[in-house]
Amino acid sequence: MQYISTRGAAPVLTFEQAMLTGLARDGGLYVPESIPTLTEAEITAMAGLPYEDIAFRVMKPFIGETFTDAEFKSLIAQAYAGFGHAARAPLKQLAPNHFLLELFHGPTLAFKDFAMQLIGQLFQASLTRSGDRVTIVGATSGDTGSAAIEAFKGLSNVDVFILFPHGRVSEVQRRQMTTPAESNVHALAVDGDFDTCQGLLKDMFNDFDFRDRVRLAGVNSINWARVLAQVVYYFSAATSLGAPLRAVDFTVPTGNFGDIFAGYIARKMGLPIGKLVIATNQNDILHRCLTTGVYQTEGVTPSISPSMDIQVSSNFERALFDAYGRDGKAVAQLMDELKTTGQFTVSQGALQALREVFASGRVSEAETSATIKATLAQSAELLCPHSAVGVAVAEDHLGSNPMITLATAHPAKFPDAVEAASGIRPPLPPRMADLFQREERVTRMPNDRAALQALILQRISNVTTSNAAGV
Numbered sequence: 001m002q003y004i005s006t007r008g009a010a011p012v013l014t015f016e017q018a019m020l021t022g023l024a025r026d027g028g029l030y031v032p033e034s035i036p037t038l039t040e041a042e043i044t045a046m047a048g049l050p051y052e053d054i055a056f057r058v059m060k061p062f063i064g065e066t067f068t069d070a071e072f073k074s075l076i077a078q079a080y081a082g083f084g085h086a087a088r089a090p091l092k093q094l095a096p097n098h099f100l101l102e103l104f105h106g107p108t109l110a111f112k113d114f115a116m117q118l119i120g121q122l123f124q125a126s127l128t129r130s131g132d133r134v135t136i137v138g139a140t141s142g143d144t145g146s147a148a149i150e151a152f153k154g155l156s157n158v159d160v161f162i163l164f165p166h167g168r169v170s171e172v173q174r175r176q177m178t179t180p181a182e183s184n185v186h187a188l189a190v191d192g193d194f195d196t197c198q199g200l201l202k203d204m205f206n207d208f209d210f211r212d213r214v215r216l217a218g219v220n221s222i223n224w225a226r227v228l229a230q231v232v233y234y235f236s237a238a239t240s241l242g243a244p245l246r247a248v249d250f251t252v253p254t255g256n257f258g259d260i261f262a263g264y265i266a267r268k269m270g271l272p273i274g275k276l277v278i279a280t281n282q283n284d285i286l287h288r289c290l291t292t293g294v295y296q297t298e299g300v301t302p303s304i305s306p307s308m309d310i311q312v313s314s315n316f317e318r319a320l321f322d323a324y325g326r327d328g329k330a331v332a333q334l335m336d337e338l339k340t341t342g343q344f345t346v347s348q349g350a351l352q353a354l355r356e357v358f359a360s361g362r363v364s365e366a367e368t369s370a371t372i373k374a375t376l377a378q379s380a381e382l383l384c385p386h387s388a389v390g391v392a393v394a395e396d397h398l399g400s401n402p403m404i405t406l407a408t409a410h411p412a413k414f415p416d417a418v419e420a421a422s423g424i425r426p427p428l429p430p431r432m433a434d435l436f437q438r439e440e441r442v443t444r445m446p447n448d449r450a451a452l453q454a455l456i457l458q459r460i461s462n463v464t465t466s467n468a469a470g471v
């Protein structure tokens, strides 16, 4: 299996190289050259299997010879051993035809743990074998950062720097990033919003001198391995509701488009998914784009679902690549236009292709709070605000297929918003009960790439002077 860039002008890589690289050198995102499909019999056989077995069967065709089967199985087992639920991603019924996929039983209480715990294992196995060392820089609106720090803290061949928007993450999210004591992890509070942090990160990848010097790696969903690990729970959920004999729909609380893009890959692999519904908060660039065909940035408005306060939605580029018939030049042109004018218009053909798969909806702050309250009353399920955005949009898209809404974070990560909506302050699980007593370690940084790069260079213990792999 080979990986190509959505902008068509970067080296073609193996799975392992794409995983250790992050952003392609032409500014694009890596995608598989072709998507492997599973037969109806192979999908049927997944029903009732342990999550780890489904993970192996879904991901194996994408990883080529990077790991032996035994090695890969063992890494998967280690990745999910620390989850707080035997099913890993349990399904709960909210209404006769509406189900909630709980993705918050991992160590940092958000869906990011599914991918991050696994790629922590994969990075370690690969780097131990090669003897290389990498510098991970990540941008977060709260959950990616905490999951990355949890997965990579203490590893000997990785330094991790997480840029988060100062004052725009919940206190639990911030403390999950700032309290680990391991010296290889660094939480950096940046002046700006998530888009600022993601822009800085992408600019670092485009500074080849810096990139090669520190052996920069990314663990945001620009990294294909992140998306791949998230494909698995679409299979586990759908097969437990009767797929492939019965089609299902999914609604996904969406920001950077990584999670819903994983659903799109599951669909391309042969999982019978009818609709993939994009659920956004008031930062609704994707909903506006699907509705009008114009992708136009407007600046981020803080919300009670802060992890989705995103305008420049990275993985949408991967969907556009397919919608434009995998024409890298066309995608590169759109992205240039976005950079210079803050917007682009999707062609009629591409828009039609997107609308064949995706539907969308937007939820106001008041509707989000009302959904938390109503779902508690009707289904005894306490939702986090992001999951509530999903449930609210899903309710407008219920049809003949079972609808599965992704519950992307635990309510205890956002206690203020949840308490204001429901009157209940959700407690942290016992293993995190002392989070508010732990000492914080954080560096406040300006929105200044040069200053950030200088800090990273100064802190890394082992700077690499050349990039032998040239990726």
Ligand SMILES: Cc1ncc(COP(=O)(O)O)c(C=O)c1O
Binding pocket: 110, 111, 142, 143, 144, 221, 253, 254, 255, 256, 257, 258, 259, 260, 307, 308, 386, 387, 408, 409
């Ligand atoms: C809790 C939560 N829900 C939803 C999202 C949106 O997911 P994605 O960025 O993959 O669209 C995020 C952030 O990514 C998140 O942290």
Ligand SMILES: N[C@@H](CCOP(=O)(O)O)C(=O)O
Binding pocket: 139, 140, 141, 142, 143, 144, 145, 219, 220, 221, 222, 255, 256, 258, 307, 308, 314
């Ligand atoms: N909501 C995310 C934003 C980054 O998304 P990613 O999936 O690209 O890592 C967060 O919590 O950081």
